[in-house]
Amino acid sequence: MQETANRQMSEAESLAWEGCHAWSSLYGMLVQRMRIPIEQRERVVQLPIDQADYLLRHGNRLVRSTLVEKWEEIWSREAECFACILNQLSGLRLAVYQQRGWDFVLKEPLQRNRLSILTLQAMWEAIDLGKERLIPFLQRKAKLLGKEKLGWHEVRWPIGRIFRLVDPMEAFLRLADWAEANCPMLSRFARSLAAQTQPAASRSGTLAEVAGMMGQAFIQGLVRAAPSPERKQGIPPLYSGDLAAAFLEQWLADYAIAAASSVEEKLAIIEEKLQRAVYYLMQMHARFLFELRFYERRKRGPVAVNTLNQLMLDAQSFAYGEALETYHPYDWASDEQFYRVAEPFCHFQQTFAYLLGSWIYRLTWIEGAFIEQSYIRFLQAGGRGSTEEQAARCFSVDLQSSDFWWQAMQSVLIEVDLFLRYTESSSH
Numbered sequence: 001m002q003e004t005a006n007r008q009m010s011e012a013e014s015l016a017w018e019g020c021h022a023w024s025s026l027y028g029m030l031v032q033r034m035r036i037p038i039e040q041r042e043r044v045v046q047l048p049i050d051q052a053d054y055l056l057r058h059g060n061r062l063v064r065s066t067l068v069e070k071w072e073e074i075w076s077r078e079a080e081c082f083a084c085i086l087n088q089l090s091g092l093r094l095a096v097y098q099q100r101g102w103d104f105v106l107k108e109p110l111q112r113n114r115l116s117i118l119t120l121q122a123m124w125e126a127i128d129l130g131k132e133r134l135i136p137f138l139q140r141k142a143k144l145l146g147k148e149k150l151g152w153h154e155v156r157w158p159i160g161r162i163f164r165l166v167d168p169m170e171a172f173l174r175l176a177d178w179a180e181a182n183c184p185m186l187s188r189f190a191r192s193l194a195a196q197t198q199p200a201a202s203r204s205g206t207l208a209e210v211a212g213m214m215g216q217a218f219i220q221g222l223v224r225a226a227p228s229p230e231r232k233q234g235i236p237p238l239y240s241g242d243l244a245a246a247f248l249e250q251w252l253a254d255y256a257i258a259a260a261s262s263v264e265e266k267l268a269i270i271e272e273k274l275q276r277a278v279y280y281l282m283q284m285h286a287r288f289l290f291e292l293r294f295y296e297r298r299k300r301g302p303v304a305v306n307t308l309n310q311l312m313l314d315a316q317s318f319a320y321g322e323a324l325e326t327y328h329p330y331d332w333a334s335d336e337q338f339y340r341v342a343e344p345f346c347h348f349q350q351t352f353a354y355l356l357g358s359w360i361y362r363l364t365w366i367e368g369a370f371i372e373q374s375y376i377r378f379l380q381a382g383g384r385g386s387t388e389e390q391a392a393r394c395f396s397v398d399l400q401s402s403d404f405w406w407q408a409m410q411s412v413l414i415e416v417d418l419f420l421r422y423t424e425s426s427s428h
Contacts, residue, residue: 013099016092020341023089027339030081036070038063049334057156061145068153075330079305082333087302089339090295105295109345113237113352114387118400120348123355124285126405131281133413135323137274140423149325152316155278159423160268165204166252168213169197174255175214175248185376189221190214207252207272208245215245222379237387238343239353240379246357247375249276250412267422270415277412280354286312286319287347290332308332355408360395362411 035046038055047055052071058064075082097105110117142150144159172194179187193214205213219241253273260266290312297303297311309329316327332338337346360375378394388399397404 013096016096017341019092020089023085023092024339024341027082027085027336030078031336034074034078036067036074038067038070056153057158061157064153064157068151071153071334072328072330075333079308079330079333083303083305083308086294086308086332086338087298089341090298091302093344094295094299105292106345109238109343109349113239113349114385115237115352116386116388116400119388120352122400122402123348123352123405124288125402126409127281127285127351129402130406130409130413131285132321133409133416134274134278134281135321137416137419138278138320138323140420141271144423144426147325149323151326152324152328153326155324156275158268159271160264166207166210166256167204168210169194171210171214171252171255172197175251178251178255183375186218189218192221193217207249207256207269208276211249211252212241212245214248215243216241218244218248219379222376236379237349238346239349242350242353243357244379246354247361250358250361263422267419270419270422273412273415274419276354280351281409281412282319282321283316284347284351286316287331287335287337288345288351289315289319291338291345291347294332355405355412356391356399358412359408362414 031049034049036049036052037044038047038052039045052067055067056064056071058067094105097103097107102108106117106120110120138150138155141159142148142154145154145157147154172190176187176190176194179190204210219236250273253269256269257266260269293311293315294303294308297307303311309332312332313327313329316324316331320327328334337343340346343349374394378390381390381394384390391397391399399405
């Protein structure tokens, strides 16, 4: 009898996950078909969503402003459809959790990242206290753009005309040289990637794009290089690739600043670093809060578009410390991460990886305390035991302490004062 009940429960759960994947695929198909009309060279061009999102950072302010209105309009027009998909996805996930006897919606993502709720609470507590240091950056940027406060879309707008791109092959070779003395394994990895990269196919990207590619490749290489017994211990936490990417992104940015030929170019890179801090410490926090509150509301039934919008606006206003003039109520529709099946509540794991990876890098850069074996051992040991245990063993830190996360916060906010000093004369 019990065996039959377990089999039926397993079959029901399997059907629920199939339903989730179907709704997620439908979301992707609908977004791919969406087009935003924009005038280019006296003719109207129908832009796909990904290209339109890229143009929101266009150097021409008029292009950006025109696009923002159409961006809001198209997500508003399709909101009912996306609300239906989000409600169906979340309903099926909650049904599975109920079958498993789980009342806490963060149980699965915390397990898959091998984290405790105490670590998550400590991290957000430190972020709540420390993100106020980002507000002067947002205020100065608004002043430079001739505004009292920034709109949500203007946070990503560059204040200058320089948009720094990184050549992957050059990045691999520079990383190999830098890491040769302290991290031979990382150096060998970078040289191997450089040898595999064909110049003709080496497409430049932003610091984050190139670092993300390098980080994922590095994690895959570490998993393959790990001894067989260690590989069998378990699947690495979901944050592993993001952690490696965060470390490499900080290195790439500092390298680019050192190689910059002008103050304007250095300022552009510093601004990009601070925009990434805003993204992880404010925008990701807003999305995390929204998703948590949405799921609690969803337990009582489907959530209407107006309620979804209000939940998002409330989360954004809190996460940004009311520092913006306007917010993006349809972010729940335009952010595809809400519709992923394999990585539920993935926003907190990205912030976690960003802060921890940046702290590890800053420890290397400032104190010269980088020990290759500790870093590699932490990444390779992700499949064994809890993340807190591995961090204590490899770095002698307590991830459940808000004091640690406060220190990690400082490692990503050190450029705020530099940005304010570089832009002091321009702000008058």
